[in-house]
Amino acid sequence: MPPKVIIKADDYALNNGAQYANWTRFLDDIVTRGLSAWAGAIGDRCVAPSAAIITQVQAWESNGIEFGGHGWTHSPVYEFKGRSIGIQTSHIRETQRLLEDVYEIPCRSFAAPYNEVEVNTGHAVKAAGVAVWLFAKWGQGLDPVTPSVAITNYLSRSTTEIETATGVPSLSKLQQTFEATRPYVCIQVHPNSFANEAAWTEWNACLDWLVTQGCEFKTPCEYFGI
Ligand SMILES: [Zn+2]
Numbered sequence: 425m426p427p428k429v430i431i432k433a434d435d436y437a438l439n440n441g442a443q444y445a446n447w448t449r450f451l452d453d454i455v456t457r458g459l460s461a462w463a464g465a466i467g468d469r470c471v472a473p474s475a476a477i478i479t480q481v482q483a484w485e486s487n488g489i490e491f492g493g494h495g496w497t498h499s500p501v502y503e504f505k506g507r508s509i510g511i512q513t514s515h516i517r518e519t520q521r522l523l524e525d526v527y528e529i530p531c532r533s534f535a536a537p538y539n540e541v542e543v544n545t546g547h548a549v550k551a552a553g554v555a556v557w558l559f560a561k562w563g564q565g566l567d568p569v570t571p572s573v574a575i576t577n578y579l580s581r582s583t584t585e586i587e588t589a590t591g592v593p594s595l596s597k598l599q600q601t602f603e604a605t606r607p608y609v610c611i612q613v614h615p616n617s618f619a620n621e622a623a624w625t626e627w628n629a630c631l632d633w634l635v636t637q638g639c640e641f642k643t644p645c646e647y648f649g650i
Contacts, residue, residue: 591617
């Protein structure tokens with residue numbers, strides 16, 4: 425049985441109140457192909473959407489795209505490292521409130537910007553009621569998923585990678601790193617950093633190849649059946 429594939433697309437945001445062309449293309453492609461993906465929204469770059477934007481996001485959400493929180497500010501001064509549980513919890517909750525109250529879509533999953541997390545993040549994830557935590561573990565000796573925190577549903581980062589650098593997809597990288605025997609692979613990608621048509625060509629080749637491996641695509645909540 426090939427692994428389930430969970431696409432983790434980071435840094436969903438608005439561009440001065442409009443959609444970024446790359447995000448529209450990326451999400452429309454996933455929907456058109458009948459696949460699914462997770463889109464990690466940066467809260468403070470998604471505020472004050474127009475009615476048309478809300479309708480578009482809701483349509484994506486109804487057609488295989490799971491939106492989740494990817495921090496409130498995405499500051500390079502990490503939101504989820506070296507900060508109190510209370511502050512980290514509030515940064516998760518702000519984005520949850522925006523998606524749930526303004527966009528009127530669920531926000532049950534979370535991935536930290538830069539994947540920079542610590543034990544306090546584990547407590548914040550639990551306090552905020554996050555249902556699925558993406559890249560809770562990612563092989564840097566960090567283990568925020570402690571028994572005292574005990575969020576049940578989390579996805580680890582594995583060695584399966586599509587990007588040779590942030591926003592640079594590569595079929596050969598995927599083929600070299602693909603872990604065919606894992607139950608799932610959660611694959612990170614940054615659509616807004618696709619710089620040219622060559623990047624789109626590689627990305628589409630990656631999707632085609634995963635489909636030919638027999639992989640089933642799941643959103644994080646789908647994977648856990650919640
Ligand atoms: Zn990010």
